[in-house]
Amino acid sequence: MVVINFISSKGVLKSVNAAEGETIMDCAKNNDIYEIEAECGGGCSCATCHVYIQDEWVDKLDAPTEMEEDMLDFAIDVKENSRLSCQIKIDKTLDGITIQTPEKQF
């Protein structure tokens, strides 16, 4: 099991157990992280699973693909550390990662 820490836009921390192989989006949906919408269900087609990765973790992730960058154009309040959570697969190197969810997905 891998621990994922979600911090809501209001600053509330929720730490959950995730399985390796699932995406951060799956993990968020399974654990009622309500600020993740994921309208398209994980197809990198809607930009409503947008998250901010805590700075020290940004470089530990594979860089976003061009498809993800394109889709991030449709997210709201995109920052340097923005990612689409459906494109991040969980493995044990992400144990303890901290992810902030945005106030708005649309």
Place this chain on the structure above:
Amino acid sequence: MGNPIQTDALIIGAGPVGLFAVFELGLLNLNCHVIDILNKPGGQCAQLYPEKPIYDIPAYPVITGQDLTENLLKQVKPFSPVFHYEQLANKIRKQKNGNWLVETDKGLVFDVKAVVIAAGGGSFEPKKPNIPDLDKYSKSIRYSIDKVDRFKNKDIVILGGGDSALDWTLQLYDIAKSLTLVHRRDKFRGAPATVEKVMSLRDGGKIQFHVGQVNEIIGSDGNLTAVKCIKENKILDLPCDILMPFFGLTMSLGPVDKWGIDLSDERIVVSTETFETSIPGIFAVGDINTYPGKLKLILSGFHEAALMAHAVFKRINPDEKHTLQYTTTSSSLQKKLLNQ
């Protein structure tokens, strides 16, 4: 209210499941009109992922959303459904004879024996940027263009980097007083030829382009005068009469929410036998419904459409003896399907 359009069933949503509902109802001699909020058929398949492959349509190892839509349109052609695009089903009223009157936001009225909600994730609406007081200036903020004249000699700021942002830039730059495009990066997602044209406008000084983000708007009495744009930690003041954000579309249940149908977690509760909602004569198929074990898959929606169609038939023809016919063997069905 204008003169109502009379038909057997009104289908709300022209996505794959709405289209297949036309087919299943058509096999039972029931005629359909179809409305959709988008300007084309296909629903999410057309809007969200036209070029992305789908791998779980039975008998298609792989098919794109666009091709699936086109095939379904071919499949329903023998039944001559009538499509009405860019309309939202707004109001619904039961009549004394048991029919439903449905009125769209564009003023079309349908008088139908059954209403079939196949609206997927709901109706599409533009995503709004997260800018304080955005709603106060709603008359200065446009998500689409109705009358081009409205944009003449105005200072226009367009946000985004996809096809919509680029297309409207090309459409409006020469009638606007000024046009500024603001995007979070200097790469664009649009068609290469479009991107090239926009870049040459920028290089020729016909438009302004900033890599940045608008986070504040300024104006008075509901009219915008300027926006503030953060660009590399500096704040730029951009003159702005009309702000046009293009961050794609999102889905919401929309007016269906107010029709009094039983919902669970923003989905419409249906019987798995008939796909009828809590209100007799109103049916729901595809992603918009929910029931124990529901899987949000196109193939589930197809199954639901078949059962719904038979239930609609029984509702409309309670006394008629009804047997299931097969398209492989029924000569009357084959006549219908080939006689196009």
